[in-house]
Amino acid sequence: MEFTFSPQENQFRDRVRTWLAENKPREARPDDGVPMREFDLAWQQRKYSGGWAGIAWPKDYGGQGLSLVEQMIWYEECARARAPLDGCLSVAVNHAGPTIIAEGSEEQKSFYLPSILRGELVWCQGFSEPGAGSDLAGLRLKATIDGDHLVLNGQKIWTSHAHLATYQETLVRTGPTTPKHKGITWLICDMRAPGIRIRPIRTMANNYHFCEVFYDNVRVPLSNVVGQVDDGWRVGMATLSFERGALSVGRAAELRYILEKLIDLARERTGPDGRRPAIEDDGIRVRLATLRAEIAALQAMNYETLSRNQVGSAPGAEASMDFLYCGDLLQSARLLALDILGSDALELSGEGGEWTTPYLNDRYYLIAGGSAEIRRNIIAERVLGLPRSS
Amino acid sequence: MIELLPDADQQQIIDSIAGYLGDKFPVSRLNQLDFTGENDDRDAWQGLAEQGLFGLAVAEEFGGAGFTLVEEMLVARELGRFLLSPSVLATSLAAQVAATAGEHALAGAIIAGETRVSFARLAGPGQIGAKTSGELHIIDARPDDLLLGWGDDGVAIFARSELGSVRSVAPMDGSVGLERGLADGVSARVFIPASTAPLAQRANLLIAAALAGNADATCTLAVEYAKVREQFGKQIGSFQAVAHHCSDMAIRARSALAQAAFSAIIMRDGRGDAELQVASAAIVSADAAIRNATIAIRVHGGMGFTAECDVHLYLKRAHLLDHLNGGARVHQEKLLSRPFGE
Numbered sequence: 001m002e003f004t005f006s007p008q009e010n011q012f013r014d015r016v017r018t019w020l021a022e023n024k025p026r027e028a029r030p031d032d033g034v035p036m037r038e039f040d041l042a043w044q045q046r047k048y049s050g051g052w053a054g055i056a057w058p059k060d061y062g063g064q065g066l067s068l069v070e071q072m073i074w075y076e077e078c079a080r081a082r083a084p085l086d087g088c089l090s091v092a093v094n095h096a097g098p099t100i101i102a103e104g105s106e107e108q109k110s111f112y113l114p115s116i117l118r119g120e121l122v123w124c125q126g127f128s129e130p131g132a133g134s135d136l137a138g139l140r141l142k143a144t145i146d147g148d149h150l151v152l153n154g155q156k157i158w159t160s161h162a163h164l165a166t167y168q169e170t171l172v173r174t175g176p177t178t179p180k181h182k183g184i185t186w187l188i189c190d191m192r193a194p195g196i197r198i199r200p201i202r203t204m205a206n207n208y209h210f211c212e213v214f215y216d217n218v219r220v221p222l223s224n225v226v227g228q229v230d231d232g233w234r235v236g237m238a239t240l241s242f243e244r245g246a247l248s249v250g251r252a253a254e255l256r257y258i259l260e261k262l263i264d265l266a267r268e269r270t271g272p273d274g275r276r277p278a279i280e281d282d283g284i285r286v287r288l289a290t291l292r293a294e295i296a297a298l299q300a301m302n303y304e305t306l307s308r309n310q311v312g313s314a315p316g317a318e319a320s321m322d323f324l325y326c327g328d329l330l331q332s333a334r335l336l337a338l339d340i341l342g343s344d345a346l347e348l349s350g351e352g353g354e355w356t357t358p359y360l361n362d363r364y365y366l367i368a369g370g371s372a373e374i375r376r377n378i379i380a381e382r383v384l385g386l387p388r389s390s
Numbered sequence: 391m392i393e394l395l396p397d398a399d400q401q402q403i404i405d406s407i408a409g410y411l412g413d414k415f416p417v418s419r420l421n422q423l424d425f426t427g428e429n430d431d432r433d434a435w436q437g438l439a440e441q442g443l444f445g446l447a448v449a450e451e452f453g454g455a456g457f458t459l460v461e462e463m464l465v466a467r468e469l470g471r472f473l474l475s476p477s478v479l480a481t482s483l484a485a486q487v488a489a490t491a492g493e494h495a496l497a498g499a500i501i502a503g504e505t506r507v508s509f510a511r512l513a514g515p516g517q518i519g520a521k522t523s524g525e526l527h528i529i530d531a532r533p534d535d536l537l538l539g540w541g542d543d544g545v546a547i548f549a550r551s552e553l554g555s556v557r558s559v560a561p562m563d564g565s566v567g568l569e570r571g572l573a574d575g576v577s578a579r580v581f582i583p584a585s586t587a588p589l590a591q592r593a594n595l596l597i598a599a600a601l602a603g604n605a606d607a608t609c610t611l612a613v614e615y616a617k618v619r620e621q622f623g624k625q626i627g628s629f630q631a632v633a634h635h636c637s638d639m640a641i642r643a644r645s646a647l648a649q650a651a652f653s654a655i656i657m658r659d660g661r662g663d664a665e666l667q668v669a670s671a672a673i674v675s676a677d678a679a680i681r682n683a684t685i686a687i688r689v690h691g692g693m694g695f696t697a698e699c700d701v702h703l704y705l706k707r708a709h710l711l712d713h714l715n716g717g718a719r720v721h722q723e724k725l726l727s728r729p730f731g732e
Contacts (some may be wrong), residue, residue, distance in 0.1 A: 001400065001460050002391045003655045069392055261730065279726075288675075289722030297645040297671035300652035304394040304644075311395075321641045373634065380633035384613045384640055387628040 003303065005069070012070055017078040019050055022356035024083035031357070032207040035165040040087035044119025053117040054093065056246065060107065061101050062117050068246050068310055075250020079257055085250070088161040091143070092116045092123035094247075096169045099186070103227045103235045112167070112188065115369055124165035126156040126189065128212060129245070133158075134260050134374050135181045136171075137233060143172035143187075143227075144310060149224050150174070152195075152215040160368070162211035163200045168219075175230045186232035188224040204347075239351065244309040248322050249302040255295050255326065258333055263288055265355075266340050278340045287336050294329050301325065317382040320375045327366040334359040394651050396464060403446075404458075410441055411472040417607075417616065417627075417700050420473060420565040439503025444482045452489040452497040459592065463654035466596040469649065470603030473707055475530045475566055476714065477508040483593050485594060487538065487545055490587050491580045509714055510537040513570060519543040520581045522573040526553065530566035536579065540590035541673075546578035563584045563706035570662050580600040587665070588657070595653055595668045597715045601675035601708060602646035605682045608704045610673070626689075635685050642678035645666040649674050666728075669721040676718060679708035 005013070025043055030036040047053045055074050058309055059062020068075065078085065086093045097116045099107055132139040141154035152172060162168065168189040175183020191198070195218040200208040227235035263279065266288060271278035278284050300324045308318065337355035338345040344352040345359075365374040380386040396404060414437060438444070447462040448454025462482065469478055471540030479498055484507035488497035499505040508531035516524015518541040528537060528550065535550050550556070553571035561568035582589055613636050626632045653667040683705035687694035694701055712718070 001396060001651060001655050002393045003652065003659070006391070007496050072392075118635060159673075189487045263729075264725075285551035286719075286722055287728060289725040290718075291726045293665075293673035293721070294645070296652075296667060297649040297674045300394070300648035301645055303392055303652060304648045307394045308394055310392070318644070321637075321644055324637075325641050325645060373630070376634040376637040377630065379637035379640060380627070384636055386613065386616060386633050387625050389630045390624065390635050 009069055009073065013073045013077060016074055017081070019052070020077055020083050023050055024081050029084050029087065034164065037088055037161075040084070040089050040093070041119045041122070043084055043087070044089050048118050053119070054097070057097065057101065057117070061113050066245055068306055071246035072249045072306060075247055076253045079250050079253035082257065088122050088164060089119065091125045091160070091169065092121075092245060095125060096123045096167070099169065099235065103186075104388070107223070108188070108226060109328075115238055121166035122161055122164050124159050124162045124168045124191070126152070126159050126162075126168045126170035128158045129155060130157050134371060137184070139171055139173060139184065141170070141172045142176070142219075143185060145174070145222070146219075149219045150185070150222060150225070152189070152218040152220060154215055156213040157335050158210050159213050160188060160210045162191065163198050163208065164211050168213070171236055178230065181233045183230050184232040185229050185233040186226045187220055188226065189218065189220050192216050195219070203361070205357055207361070208341055209364070245302060245305040245319060248319065249299070249306065252295065252299040252302050255298065255329060255333065257351055259288070259291055259295055262337055262340065264332060265337065269342070272342065275295065284340060291329065291333055291336065298322065298325055298329060314343040317378055320378050322374055324375050327372060330362050330365060334362055394648065394655070400461060400464055403461055404468065407441065407443070407465050408468045409666075411468055411474065415474060417473055417703065418625040420699060420703050423536050423702065424504065435506065436503050438478060439501065443478065444485050444503065445501035446482065447487050448489045448497060448501060449605050452494060453501045454485065454489065454497075459595070459658045460654045462596060463599045463650055466599035467603035467606075468652065470600030470711075471607045472566065473703055476711065477506060477530045477535070480509045480595055481577070482505045483507075483589070483596065484536065484538045484547055486592065487547055487580055487582055487589055490582050490589065493580055496580065505536060507536045508550070510539040511714060512541075517541045517543070517572070518519050518546055520546065520578050520579065522546060522548055522576045524573060526571050526573055527532060528556070528569040528571055528716070531569065540593060542584070544581055544583040544586070545593070546590040547580040548573075548576050548578050552576045563710045565703055565707070566710065582707065591657065591665060594672050594715055595650065596655060597711050598646075598668070599650040599654070600669040601679040601711050602643070602650045604704050604708050604711070605646050605675065605678035606643040608679070608682040608686040608701055609636070609643045611701055612636055612639060612689040615690055632689060635689060639682045639685055642682055645673075646675040646678040666725060669724040672715050672721045673718050673725075674710040676715065680712065683708055
């Protein structure tokens with residue numbers, strides 16, 4: 001059992017650190033709308049020019065083809081430099097792109113991949129529907145073949161950044177009579193196509209993170225199907241996760257910096273007794289220290305997952321355990337911030353907002369992409385071998 | 391190189407020790423009403439010595455096997471899983487202490503299983519060090535045992551026979567013996583100052599590893615029971631109320647195991663953040679062990695509340711080990727004493 005970095009890896013870390021210090025965005029990231037999109041695209045473009053785009057993508061497709069450890073170093077250094085992650089480009093870079101690399105045709109690869117890496121446009125993910133959330137395979141967005149097109153009628157919901165996106169990876173129902181996991185098709189939908197109507201939804205954090213999308217006879221060329229018609233469930237689920245746990249290490253590092261900031265905050269602010277600094281309050285001390293211990297453990301879990309994934313076996317359900325643990329810690333940290341701020345937390349303006357807005361916003365983490373409860377089902381069935389839940 | 395999984399040799403150590411413990415020390419042994427501890431079983435102690443347990447991480451020149459803290463941590467997990475007497479850990483720690491002091495004869499006797507060592511902890515004000523004073527809890531000791539304890543100054547080995555008014559008390563963890571005794575300036579047989587070697591930290595880490603094994607064991611007990619127990623015509627593990635408890639137990643066990651492993655690597659390699667990593671391991675593993683046992687008792691329902699079901703043994707042992715490690719509060723203060731390094 002080892003935890004060491006080679007001289008090459010240390011040199012790599014220095015190179016990343018230097019580049020980030022010189023190139024990370026100076027201005028704060030806008031938290032909504034077109035300004036946020038422009039910020040994220042500009043950051044992707046800067047990474048592209050610097051030779052850092054697609055750090056987890058294979059070299060053959062314009063990525064950097066970095067080893068897992070190098071990817072991990074990249075994410076750790078981003079957290080250290082407080083450089084932003086992919087933001088609203090996350091679907092493009094971490095999901096749609098990798099899916100096209102794994103399952104797409106040569107034409108699809110050469111048409112769609114370069115614009116993702118160069119930071120030219122945003123992708124969104126059309127998976128959830130009003131009647132298909134946790135039960136994703138129950139999706140019903142109807143797609144019928146008409147000549148060399150599919151015609152889409154129906155609705156998606158909770159589609160992050162749909163109003164800012166050019167393309168959507170969309171799961172549609174092509175086989176209405178087949179068993180529900182069959183009869184699903186994975187396709188690329190141009191969000192500018194006639195018949196698409198997008199209604200942004202205001203979140204509890206006062207932003208427009210996600211949307212409803214309505215499809216009224218939207219025509220999508222059959223050449224936009226990735227994989228085969230009716231084989232979309234496999235395509236969607238088999239998406240290669242190139243980063244294989246490296247990103248989680250970065251998230252843990254980010255959490256560590258949030259906590260360090262929180263400790264500083266607790267030193268500066270007056271505590272609940274109105275006299276001593278918050279850090280001297282026993283309740284707050286215990287929570288800060290416990291979080292520190294748990295964040296250390298999260299990091300160790302991430303390293304363990306990375307060790308597993310390095311040996312080439314398919315990423316396992318351990319990642320779901322790390323994700324849940326991380327989500328719980330994030331929410332504990334956010335709540336603790338509010339308790340340190342006291343009544344200032346009631347203001348969204350001023351210093352309080354810096355903590356109150358993420359407190360509200362970060363709860364999406366335990367819902368999006370599979371709720372905490374669905375992830376617990378997955379752990380129970382695939383890691384522990386318990387019977388399917390009823 | 392990032393490798394938190396055991397290599398082939400390390401896996402062999404785990405398999406061999408787990409096989410031996412499962413064979414000779416099944417947890418069911420503790421459910422016999424007349425069980426009096428590994429202590430009174432000379433053969434058992436000798437067998438553990440023959441497995442090389444007490445000198446695993448002691449340098450070969452002192453008669454040890456020359457492995458590192460990492461292998462010792464892997465073994466400590468298994469000791470926790472099979473609820474071996476804490477004196478097994480105390481004895482292997484004492485072998486390390488004796489070797490660090492250059493005490494060849496003592497190290498040799500401990501490694502050979504001839505000299506037993508048990509843990510002692512302050513049960514009130516006082517101090518353990520070059521001179522030990524105060525009322526002590528003595529855990530699972532025989533009359534002629536040496537005792538191992540630590541305070542702020544360092545780790546001490548001293549003779550149980552030098553304590554006054556030693557008396558048995560009724561232990562919460564009924565599978566070990568518990569005594570109180572009075573030390574009035576007892577001189578250490580061996581004393582290693584904290585500045586010479588972080589042996590108290592080593593004890594904290596190995597106890598944390600045993601707690602991680604404990605947490606993992608109760609998770610397994612609950613999961614296996616949830617697969618066979620049927621109610622409403624199906625296995626109770628198919629109900630999310632139970633399944634989600636099991637998932638949470640698995641996450642906690644995983645966090646404890648991973649942090650114990652990572653801390654062992656960091657401490658073996660002498661990295662600057664070892665103290666904070668070990669403090670984290672102590673907190674996370676005690677929490678995982680106590681909470682997992684609590685939930686595992688509930689998953690077992692009425693059975694879980696009986697003395698026949700093994701889970702209560704783990705709960706009680708978890709509290710004992712947590713106490714031995716000083717309790718969460720001590721480690722929390724360490725964690726806030728300085729920033730986590732790079």
